[in-house]
Amino acid sequence: MATQYWGTGYLGTHQSKAYTGTAGTIDNAISTGVQKVRVVVTSAAYIKIGSSPTATTSDVYMAADAPEYFTIRSGEKVSAIQVSAGGTLHVTEVS
Numbered sequence: 786m787a788t789q790y791w792g793t794g795y796l797g798t799h800q801s802k803a804y805t806g807t808a809g810t811i812d813n814a815i816s817t818g819v820q821k822v823r824v825v826v827t828s829a830a831y832i833k834i835g836s837s838p839t840a841t842t843s844d845v846y847m848a849a850d851a852p853e854y855f856t857i858r859s860g861e862k863v864s865a866i867q868v869s870a871g872g873t874l875h876v877t878e879v880s
Contacts, residue, residue, distance in 0.1 A: 794821060797878035804830060805871035808840040810864035817859045821879040825852045828872030830865040840864040854879065 798816060802809035804826075815822065824832065828849045833840040834857055847853065847865070849872065857863075865874040 794879035796823075797880055799875065799877045801876070802865075802874045803871065804840075804865045804874055805867055808833075808864050808866040809874055810838060810840075811862050811874065811876050814860045814862055815857050816878055819859060819878045819880055820856060822855055822857050822863065823852055823875075823877040823879055824855055824863060825850065825875040826865055826872055827875075828870045829868035830872060830874070831868065832863060832865045832874070834861055834863050836861055838862055838864040840866040842866065842868075 800811040802811050826847050830847050831840050831844040832847050833844040863876045
């Protein structure tokens with residue numbers, strides 16, 4: 786069985802977007818061929834990944850300043866909405 790190291794890879798395009806009680810969604814879709822992204826939020830948030838996502842409080846909870854890696858499809862975007870305080874969503878493509 787092959788071992789996969791999720792915390793490694795080449796860092797690619799980085800995008801950031803502010804969020805508050807209104808969801809913030811990155812402007813550009815994930816590049817062709819990219820299957821993994823590193824996501825960080827600067828305040829606790831709910832995030833959603835999809836072709837045209839708008840995060841809501843029913844989506845996946847993510848702790849502040851705790852990077853996580855997610856599998857993603859080319860053409861998808863990431864969206865975040867605050868838990869109790871606004872912040873910034875950071876999305877970096879990893880290949």
